[in-house]
């Protein structure tokens with residue numbers, strides 16, 4: 001065998017762990033400097049010769065002195081090409097090649113046999129059959145060897161590049177796959193949450209198509225109306241509308257198909273058992289998909305409650321009208337009675353008086369007493385009838401309300417009580433300025449005259465009446481106060497003295513009919529006002545009439 005021999009020590013097989021493959025630029029690269037080339041020969045000189053020839057390639061040359069060494073290297077490293085001497089003691093080149101090929105990791109590693117030109121052709125064929133890719137015959141021609149090894153280095157590099165590229169592609173694909181997976185998971189998650197809302201909602205949710213058929217509905221439909229999803233899907237949703245609501249629901253449906261979102265509306269819907277429930281509806285169309293998203297809520301209980309309130313209101317209104325009518329009739333009756341009774345009463349009075357004046361001697365003392373009692377009673381009855389008549393007038397007559405000049409009204413009311421004021425040496429204080437109110441002047445004169453009359457009447461002698469009249473604004477209204485220094489009213493009586501015929505004293509202590517304050521109350525009521533009193537027994541009373549303020553004081 002003719003070889004160029006360069007004496008050198010063969011490299012010892014690695015005892016220390018080799019560089020981590022992942023840190024290598026390609027598996028057969030050592031430390032990133034070129035690729036690994038395995039030179040296998042039992043002779044150092046030949047190894048050195050090979051090394052010398054190939055060193056110019058700038059690759060990483062690894063030397064093995066036997067087939068065993070070579071196999072050990074191959075266990076730890078990847079090689080771009082193996083130069084294998086055929087004739088070696090122990091395991092020869094062919095055997096080594098056969099073992100190399102048996103290992104999956106090296107089954108494709110190119111092997112170039114190095115052998116002498118005298119090698120028989122049989123040997124060459126054997127080498128090929130064992131997986132050799134080439135033969136180099138000794139003596140070695142350096143250029144040829146370099147050229148051949150370069151081809152395999154190049155091939156290896158290309159293969160590595162392709163591997164790297166495909167790895168990069170694989171990684172990119174993996175990243176894309178991960179991204180899509182994450183997206184899908186996210187979508188699923190959102191979908192699941194949406195579905196949960198859809199399923200758990202107490203409101204009725206559905207998706208319908210433009211022909212009115214429900215495509216999807218949530219379980220609330222079944223729990224509210226009794227239909228399963230399949231039953232709902234089997235017909236147009238409009239078929240279940242109450243006959244009275246069908247037209248309006250149909251109109252809303254047509255609007256939706258034109259792309260108009262419906263404003264909230266209410267309509268009845270038939271349940272599976274044939275009864276109807278009130279539903280509050282809202283819906284939105286998705287024109288591109290020809291779908292309508294429906295949202296409905298069971299409002300039956302609210303509607304029933306509303307209906308009850310309406311019925312109650314109606315009932316109350318009916319009762320009120322009936323009461324008003326009864327009151328009107330009573331007042332009319334009261335008026336005519338009071339009016340019509342006065343004439344016969346007057347004649348009773350006149351005849352009793354005539355008896356006294358003209359037949360006194362014939363009557364005797366007892367008869368005279370009786371006649372006097374008749375006259376007294378008829379006077380009282382006359383006063384009563386007069387007051388009732390007045391009350392009826394205030395209650396019945398048309399009152400046109402207008403701004404009231406309180407100065408004039410109070411003056412008229414005082415005039416009506418002039419005699420009493422003088423007789424009782426009363427002092428009347430009017431605190432100016434007086435506010436202006438909206439009311440009915442004549443009625444207000446009557447009301448104030450009654451209050452002033454009472455203030456003059458209910459005074460314990462020898463005290464002289466002191467009456468103060470003034471106004472006070474209260475929340476857009478005006479209070480007209482009439483204050484006295486009279487006997488006062490116990491708190492427990494203050495609430496009822498405005499009722500008709502209520503009197504706290506006997507006629508012998510304080511005369512009266514018990515109608516005066518009722519007139520005051522009725523008058524205030526007719527003028528959209530109110531009345532009240534605050535009083536302390538033994539100190540005096542303060543009566544008030546509250547009326548709308550006249551805001552247009554021209």
Ligand code: ADP
Nearest residue numbers: 454455458488497503504512513514515516517
């Ligand atoms: P009358 O004055 O004819 O008795 P009213 O309706 O005017 O009837 O008054 C009802 C009752 O209220 C009176 O009988 C009296 O007991 C009480 N009252 C009214 N005004 C006063 C007042 N200024 N001071 C004390 N008591 C009063």
